[in-house]
Amino acid sequence: MNRRWLGLLVAAMVLIAAAGSPAVAQTITLNAAGATFPFPLYSKWSQVYAAEKGVQINYQSIGSGGGIRQFIEKTVDFGASDGPMTDEQVRQAGGRVLHIPTVAGAVVAVYNVPGLTIGLNFTPDVLADIFLGKITKWNDRRIVQANPGAALPSADIIVVHRSDGSGTTAIWVNYLSKVSREWKDRVGEGTSVNWPTGLGGRGNEGVAGLVRQTPNSLGYVELAYALTNKMTFGNVRNKAGQFVRPSLSSTTKAMEGALASIPADYRVFFTDPAGRDAYPVAGFTWVLIYGDQADPVKGKALVDFLWWAVHDGQKYAPTLLYAPLPKSLVARIEGTLKTVTSRGQPILR
Amino acid sequence: MDMVPVRATGDRAFQLLLAAMAAAIPLIMGAMLIALVDAGLPAIRRFGLAFFGTSTWDPVAGEFGVLPFVYGTLVSSAIALFLAVPLGLGVAVFLSELAPGWVRTPVRFLVELLAAIPSVVYGLWGIFVLVPWVRATLTPALQSSLGFLPLFTGPPLGIGMLTAGLILAIMVVPFIVAVSTEVMRAVPRAQREAAQALGATGWETTRTAVIPYARSGIAGAIFLALARALGETMAVTMVIGNVPQIKASLLAPAYTVSAVIANEFAEATSDLYVAALVYAGLVLFLVTLTVNILARVLVRRVASGPALIRE
Numbered sequence: 001m002n003r004r005w006l007g008l009l010v011a012a013m014v015l016i017a018a019a020g021s022p023a024v025a026q027t028i029t030l031n032a033a034g035a036t037f038p039f040p041l042y043s044k045w046s047q048v049y050a051a052e053k054g055v056q057i058n059y060q061s062i063g064s065g066g067g068i069r070q071f072i073e074k075t076v077d078f079g080a081s082d083g084p085m086t087d088e089q090v091r092q093a094g095g096r097v098l099h100i101p102t103v104a105g106a107v108v109a110v111y112n113v114p115g116l117t118i119g120l121n122f123t124p125d126v127l128a129d130i131f132l133g134k135i136t137k138w139n140d141r142r143i144v145q146a147n148p149g150a151a152l153p154s155a156d157i158i159v160v161h162r163s164d165g166s167g168t169t170a171i172w173v174n175y176l177s178k179v180s181r182e183w184k185d186r187v188g189e190g191t192s193v194n195w196p197t198g199l200g201g202r203g204n205e206g207v208a209g210l211v212r213q214t215p216n217s218l219g220y221v222e223l224a225y226a227l228t229n230k231m232t233f234g235n236v237r238n239k240a241g242q243f244v245r246p247s248l249s250s251t252t253k254a255m256e257g258a259l260a261s262i263p264a265d266y267r268v269f270f271t272d273p274a275g276r277d278a279y280p281v282a283g284f285t286w287v288l289i290y291g292d293q294a295d296p297v298k299g300k301a302l303v304d305f306l307w308w309a310v311h312d313g314q315k316y317a318p319t320l321l322y323a324p325l326p327k328s329l330v331a332r333i334e335g336t337l338k339t340v341t342s343r344g345q346p347i348l349r
Numbered sequence: 350m351d352m353v354p355v356r357a358t359g360d361r362a363f364q365l366l367l368a369a370m371a372a373a374i375p376l377i378m379g380a381m382l383i384a385l386v387d388a389g390l391p392a393i394r395r396f397g398l399a400f401f402g403t404s405t406w407d408p409v410a411g412e413f414g415v416l417p418f419v420y421g422t423l424v425s426s427a428i429a430l431f432l433a434v435p436l437g438l439g440v441a442v443f444l445s446e447l448a449p450g451w452v453r454t455p456v457r458f459l460v461e462l463l464a465a466i467p468s469v470v471y472g473l474w475g476i477f478v479l480v481p482w483v484r485a486t487l488t489p490a491l492q493s494s495l496g497f498l499p500l501f502t503g504p505p506l507g508i509g510m511l512t513a514g515l516i517l518a519i520m521v522v523p524f525i526v527a528v529s530t531e532v533m534r535a536v537p538r539a540q541r542e543a544a545q546a547l548g549a550t551g552w553e554t555t556r557t558a559v560i561p562y563a564r565s566g567i568a569g570a571i572f573l574a575l576a577r578a579l580g581e582t583m584a585v586t587m588v589i590g591n592v593p594q595i596k597a598s599l600l601a602p603a604y605t606v607s608a609v610i611a612n613e614f615a616e617a618t619s620d621l622y623v624a625a626l627v628y629a630g631l632v633l634f635l636v637t638l639t640v641n642i643l644a645r646v647l648v649r650r651v652a653s654g655p656a657l658i659r660e
Contacts, residue, residue: 063615086618156504163591163608165408165616187409191616194407199508199602200591202612209476214484214506 028301033060034067034080037167038285041320045313055301064167071288079288082167084267096291099266100306101284103322106223106251107171108233112211120234121146121243128180133197160210160219163200165191171283172220175271224321238280239272250279251323259328296342303340303347385631392624406593413625415632417593421603426578428514429521437525445533446555464523472587475516480507499597511599513589521574532566533559568648579637582607606633
């Protein structure tokens with residue numbers, strides 16, 4: 001008696017499994033890991049994309065360095081990073097590596113000068129010299145010159161920087177390297193550097209916390225972080241000589257201004273670009289993929305997703321405080337995505 | 350008749366099981382050491398022993414030295430123990446010897462609760478409560494009274510070595526209190542009664558009968574606290590200022606070994622950089638080992654001083 005019931009039960013389970021399995025096979029999951037900066041956007045994309053196209057994207061925000069490592073080890077379907085891979089890393093990865101920009105973010109100078117709520121103007125050389133420890137007072141002649149009428153105290157500037165390795169730092173010091181010869185020679189650029197001066201805070205929240213609490217301090221955080229936390233941040237003079245207020249639109253303008261100088265592989269920090277309204281301290285965040293996909297099904301899903309991300313996906317960027325890509329750049333990325341192949345055949349036609 | 354072999358087999362199996370468990374600890378230690386040496390090898394080859402004596406930490410140029418981090422780890426832990434040991438022992442003596450039951454139970458519950466708070470929460474509390482207090486209240490007070498000492502010079506930043514030591518002290522006090530209270534409570538009644546029979550006051554009883562008896566347990570409590578202070582990462586990195594420098598002033602920002610590893614590992618890109626961080630981990634491992642051995646030797650010497658009262 002019992003045995004017959006058991007037999008029926010097993011038969012029923014087999015039937016259910018058989019009926020269910022084709023549907024299961026069609027659900028594609030793309031595994032990815034990398035930068036923390038775009039995580040809120042990528043999780044929004046993954047949620048919308050799963051609902052619209054039925055493709056799951058499982059993104060782990062472990063940091064750009066980890067994302068690049070996992071991408072090289074081929075343990076993920078795509079990596080993500082706030083800094084481009086080095087030539088050495090591309091060589092280690094083997095095969096054709098593509099950097100696909102998805103959105104951009106700006107880095108802003110936040111400060112806490114008691115009694116001062118207006119947006120200060122910073123010239124590039126002033127920013128570099130403050131972070132080099134050469135300008136030490138808020139009422140330094142060069143700061144006063146750029147800010148006539150601002151009540152600047154004679155207090156020491158307390159510089160705050162990130163203590164953890166981060167893409168935000170990479171963009172900031174890349175900018176300083178471009179505008180200051182001395183910075184380039186003495187400090188250089190990278191996700192963490194040997195800071196000539198200042199305190200280290202862990203994460204955007206660490207820097208923001210220190211700046212908020214310490215009178216007469218100055219630090220740098222992502223624009224999105226400064227906006228959500230209503231921090232006071234300064235304008236920066238760009239290449240065209242304009243003091244530009246950091247915003248999503250001035251970041252997108254920076255991408256437009258930099259377009260001619262962005263190389264075919266997009267591996268560049270586009271800081272200090274041309275363009276009258278361009279905010280000069282900004283950078284891409286990239287998705288890393290292999291140009292030749294081993295698995296045609298997953299490869300197709302991946303390229304379709306990226307195509308969607310740089311088109312329809314862009315409309316989710318501004319609400320989450322990321323700067324969307326300009327149309328001119330999207331047109332170039334379309335061309336890049338069309339070069340992705342699987343088993344010798346182009347994936348998109 | 351056949352009861353004996355069964356029990357013998359059971360005993361043997363149990364003995365083997367326990368031996369295997371005991372062996373697991375040195376095995377894990379050995380495996381960690383091997384892994385650290387292996388992953389740190391590029392940096393060990395490149396910098397050798399100079400790693401310990403160099404103060405530069407420049408990921409861009411690929412120059413790495415661990416001296417300021419080791420200094421920060423040792424000094425912040427020393428400050429923590431300096432503050433936490435008297436406080437923790439005081440609380441433990443009170444709870445074990447003086448407090449009535451209706452005080453002891455809730456206070457011990459609170460102490461255990463303190464020990465269970467995640468360190469990131471201590472760190473956040475440090476940023477938002479302790480740091481402003483140190484900057485606005487403690488630093489001016491120290492500088493007006495002890496400002497002539499090089500220990501308390503510099504601008505009032507609120508973050509730095511002293512703040513890190515303070516937060517570590519708060520974090521390790523529960524360990525000292527919980528363990529010391531237990532060992533003091535375990536001192537037999539007869540010990541106390543004997544001291545009292547000789548006419549000892551309450552304090553004399555504690556000093557001559559309870560503390561010497563519980564000494565090795567108290568030392569264990571302090572080791573536990575020291576180990577936690579040396580390895581603590583999140584709370585320290587949030588308040589220490591993260592600047593690799595050696596300054597006489599305790600108010601100046603500093604850095605610890607565990608903090609630099611936590612801060613930089615995720616985004617370390619070059620192989621040498623990763624290896625240098627692993628090498629720093631190996632150094633922390635060795636520092637912790639050395640400090641523990643030294644502490645144990647010290648305790649043995651102290652313990653062999655006055656005769657212990659034994660049951």
